[in-house]
Amino acid sequence: MSVKSCFLPPLSRSRRDVLIGGAGAAAALLLPSRGSAQTSLRVTPNSAPISIAIPNFVAGTPADGDVGAGVAQVITNNLKRSGFFAPIDPAAFIDRITNIDTAPNFQNWQTINAQNLVTGRMTRQPDGRLKAEFRLWSVASGQQLTGQQYFTAPEYWRRIAHIISDQIYEKLTGYGGYFDSRVVFVDESGPAERRVKRLALMDQDGANVHYLTKGSDLVLTPRFSPSTQEITYMEFGQDDPRVYLYNIETGQREVVGNFPGMSFSPRFSPDGQRIIMSLQQGGNSNLFVMDLRSKATTRLTDTPAIDTSPSYSPDGSQICFESDRGGKPQIYVMPAGGGTAQRISFSKDDTNASYSTPVWSPRGDYIAFTKQGSGQFAIGLLKPDGSDERILTAGFHNEGPTFAPNGQVLMFFRDPGGNSGPSLFSIDVSGRFEQKVPTPGFASDPAWSPLLS
Numbered sequence: 001m002s003v004k005s006c007f008l009p010p011l012s013r014s015r016r017d018v019l020i021g022g023a024g025a026a027a028a029l030l031l032p033s034r035g036s037a038q039t040s041l042r043v044t045p046n047s048a049p050i051s052i053a054i055p056n057f058v059a060g061t062p063a064d065g066d067v068g069a070g071v072a073q074v075i076t077n078n079l080k081r082s083g084f085f086a087p088i089d090p091a092a093f094i095d096r097i098t099n100i101d102t103a104p105n106f107q108n109w110q111t112i113n114a115q116n117l118v119t120g121r122m123t124r125q126p127d128g129r130l131k132a133e134f135r136l137w138s139v140a141s142g143q144q145l146t147g148q149q150y151f152t153a154p155e156y157w158r159r160i161a162h163i164i165s166d167q168i169y170e171k172l173t174g175y176g177g178y179f180d181s182r183v184v185f186v187d188e189s190g191p192a193e194r195r196v197k198r199l200a201l202m203d204q205d206g207a208n209v210h211y212l213t214k215g216s217d218l219v220l221t222p223r224f225s226p227s228t229q230e231i232t233y234m235e236f237g238q239d240d241p242r243v244y245l246y247n248i249e250t251g252q253r254e255v256v257g258n259f260p261g262m263s264f265s266p267r268f269s270p271d272g273q274r275i276i277m278s279l280q281q282g283g284n285s286n287l288f289v290m291d292l293r294s295k296a297t298t299r300l301t302d303t304p305a306i307d308t309s310p311s312y313s314p315d316g317s318q319i320c321f322e323s324d325r326g327g328k329p330q331i332y333v334m335p336a337g338g339g340t341a342q343r344i345s346f347s348k349d350d351t352n353a354s355y356s357t358p359v360w361s362p363r364g365d366y367i368a369f370t371k372q373g374s375g376q377f378a379i380g381l382l383k384p385d386g387s388d389e390r391i392l393t394a395g396f397h398n399e400g401p402t403f404a405p406n407g408q409v410l411m412f413f414r415d416p417g418g419n420s421g422p423s424l425f426s427i428d429v430s431g432r433f434e435q436k437v438p439t440p441g442f443a444s445d446p447a448w449s450p451l452l453s
Contacts, residue, residue: 060123
């Protein structure tokens with residue numbers, strides 16, 4: 001199997017840009033293999049984790065040793081957090097990879113029960129760029145499953161690790177990757193009664209945090225565009241609350257529109273051309289959609305209730321939203337252009353439970369929600385027809401689920417109250433693999449980006 005080559009441009013570029021940048025340089029290197037080719041498997045959350053060995057990447061020069069170790073560590077952490085992989089402790093390795101251009105001694109890796117092996121090399125080029133190469137092997141068959149090489153500026157080595165992680169994840173699980181993505185969230189600092197809230201952006205694993213706003217005004221509910229590197233969010237300044245667009249590539253922001261009264265929960269349509277939001281008028285609020293090109297606004301609901309937190313289905317044909325039109329907040333689904341709304345949330349174990357913050361999975365198969373009842377806040381899933389409700393995690397004040405680009409992982413925030421503050425957590429769709437996401441301080445309202453590459 002040949003190793004493909006591509007050039008990795010800066011972080012703001014899309015996968016399309018990456019592929020175009022590397023279209024001209026396919027490597028011809030072939031390594032011997034034996035046995036039949038192994039295809040990707042569709043693993044499930046109930047499958048046993050895939051054992052995988054990820055030695056430090058070979059350093060092309062002594063100066064690249066730390067980078068080679070760092071890339072291997074990021075890949076290891078990514079795969080382990082997914083729940084689908086069980087990386088083997090390097091202390092158990094009985095072989096050392098010194099040359100990735102020759103086939104490994106697979107017997108040595110079989111001895112430590114590795115199902116798969118990743119080998120790689122980091123080399124500094126004469127022009128200062130970093131060349132990253134990796135190969136993924138099936139230990140049982142001795143088959144090279146995939147291989148790739150990338151050229152990038154040295155400061156983007158972590159992104160290289162995320163892209164390689166996606167390649168491995170996709171090949172061995174059958175699902176799309178999600179590691180080369182980012183999360184926007186509300187960074188919170190200071191005492192509870194004077195909390196400063198800033199928009200912040202980070203890699204999905206908590207690295208490379210930087211701030212998009214200064215904290216002089218209150219910011220809420222940031223949401224990524226599904227198709228571009230743009231964010232929409234609310235800001236409470238000196239005047240009425242405003243809905244903003246923020247372009248991550250340019251750092252520019254613009255007001256979507258000035259609306260009378262309060263506006264809530266703006267979110268993009270799947271094509272990124274519209275924003276749907278809730279606008280308060282008197283004691284109730286209704287859903288409106290704005291075309292970002294014409295700035296024309298269309299009203300979607302007209303009830304004496306509070307309709308809020310709208311979210312489009314991936315194909316843009318339907319909307320799920322939260323409404324108290326039945327007395328308590330529940331989840332409803334209706335056509336994207338408005339019309340009859342159908343309630344889909346019906347708790348079997350607590351008839352007094354309420355549901356909020358619905359968000360549609362990128363796969364279209366589930367809607368995530370926050371459920372409040374019996375003194376707890378739960379994060380759960382249900383199908384768009386209301387069936388198959390599943391609680392993933394429950395506790396004190398869990399809220400605000402957001403899906404990874406592949407629909408297999410969610411992120412949310414948990415606030416224990418008191419003098420403490422909220423933190424971010426991730427959990428897979430089975431509810432088995434929950435973990436805290438590191439942030440510099442308190443953090444809430446996460447929103448996952450589409451894949452960068």
